[in-house]
Amino acid sequence: MFDEKDLNLVFVCLCRSIGWETRLIAVLNPIPLSLSKTKQEQSFYFCSEIYDTQKRQWLIVDCMNDFIGNKYREELLSFKISYVLGFEQDGTVKDLTQRYTSYWNTVSRKRRLPDKPGGLEWWNVCLWLYSKSQRTVKDDLDDVSLLESVKQEKMPTRLDDFINHPIYALERHLKKNQIIDPKTVIGVYKSQNVYSRANVQDLFTMQQWRRMGKTVVGQPMKQVVIKNQPEDLYAASQTQEMERPPLMNGKIPKSLYGNVELFHPNMLPLECVHVQEPHAHTVAKTLGLDFGRAVVDFSYGKRVHPIYDGIVLKAVDRQLLMEALESYLGSLQEQEQSKREKRVLDRWRLLTARLLLKERLEREYA
Numbered sequence: 001m002f003d004e005k006d007l008n009l010v011f012v013c014l015c016r017s018i019g020w021e022t023r024l025i026a027v028l029n030p031i032p033l034s035l036s037k038t039k040q041e042q043s044f045y046f047c048s049e050i051y052d053t054q055k056r057q058w059l060i061v062d063c064m065n066d067f068i069g070n071k072y073r074e075e076l077l078s079f080k081i082s083y084v085l086g087f088e089q090d091g092t093v094k095d096l097t098q099r100y101t102s103y104w105n106t107v108s109r110k111r112r113l114p115d116k117p118g119g120l121e122w123w124n125v126c127l128w129l130y131s132k133s134q135r136t137v138k139d140d141l142d143d144v145s146l147l148e149s150v151k152q153e154k155m156p157t158r159l160d161d162f163i164n165h166p167i168y169a170l171e172r173h174l175k176k177n178q179i180i181d182p183k184t185v186i187g188v189y190k191s192q193n194v195y196s197r198a199n200v201q202d203l204f205t206m207q208q209w210r211r212m213g214k215t216v217v218g219q220p221m222k223q224v225v226i227k228n229q230p231e232d233l234y235a236a237s238q239t240q241e242m243e244r245p246p247l248m249n250g251k252i253p254k255s256l257y258g259n260v261e262l263f264h265p266n267m268l269p270l271e272c273v274h275v276q277e278p279h280a281h282t283v284a285k286t287l288g289l290d291f292g293r294a295v296v297d298f299s300y301g302k303r304v305h306p307i308y309d310g311i312v313l314k315a316v317d318r319q320l321l322m323e324a325l326e327s328y329l330g331s332l333q334e335q336e337q338s339k340r341e342k343r344v345l346d347r348w349r350l351l352t353a354r355l356l357l358k359e360r361l362e363r364e365y366a
Helices: 006-017 104-111 120-129 137-151 206-211 280-287 315-365
Strands: 022-029 043-052 057-062 067-069 083-087 093-095 168-170 178-180 185-189 192-196 200-202 214-216 222-226 229-233 239-241 259-261 272-275 291-300 304-314
Touching: 006 022, 006 043, 057 137, 093 120, 104 137, 168 185, 206 214, 259 304, 272 315, 280 291, 280 304, 280 315, 304 315
Parallel strands: 259 291
Antiparallel strands: 022 043, 022 083, 043 057, 057 067, 083 093, 168 192, 178 200, 185 192, 214 239, 222 229, 272 304, 291 304
């Protein structure tokens, strides 16, 4: 028996038969992963999209609801939208949910798979398997249209929806290392000023900026208490690129432990190179070269331990080190080969001895 929902399917077939580029749109609302006391029912609906060659955009066509436009009206459906998939004639699939919902960040995104292993990552892999291998300008314009749909999203109507919202922000939800600058008001929610999330700036301490290869200039933007200690915080506009440190009396500047902090390339001393070859530390120490172990990070557990990645060496000593390192690695391979041969011979010797013992026992006691 003919179902009313099949009308849009028939319309897609007719459009494709006359050569129109048409997508079959599946609007889906699967049962959410989160448990809820209210009864949840999965729902689906079909409509279509036709490519307008003159305006170079996709038009939504819903025959059942007599709707044609660029942005779908959710009130035409009897359920909330979680996923909207577009099936093209060549078998490719694209996620078009952002075009069909006015509350992508506050409602639809939260009803989908979470951003965890096995969730959003799995979903993106599935879409990639059915994506186009060769993209065109039309595909790029379609992606821009989806992003514009999100930018035109309405302001949230609940206080909790402002938390981590990518477009709108309230000052009460800022972290202690964040500020709003400039404070341009774009709306009001229950007597509270609403600002653009793009104007929310993250602040960092002088040491944190140093790890990012920056130096701080000017007065701190904000002062907070971290671990019972007052800390000055600075914005990105108060930083500049760090200048690489020079050699000190012809020697590499090192810490008391003989290390060189190398959290960023700007921290590499002048006239020096970062050698990340294995065993470079051992060879450089044997040659008596001036070097320092490169500390690229710290591991924080019960104790703080440095994470090493190669050594920092004078550029003039690099050639000598690499030649010695090549010889050292060759000797290690020879040692490993000799150990491997010794293990093989020992196993053959053991096997031979056991076979001789077995033969003697069978001969004397058989």
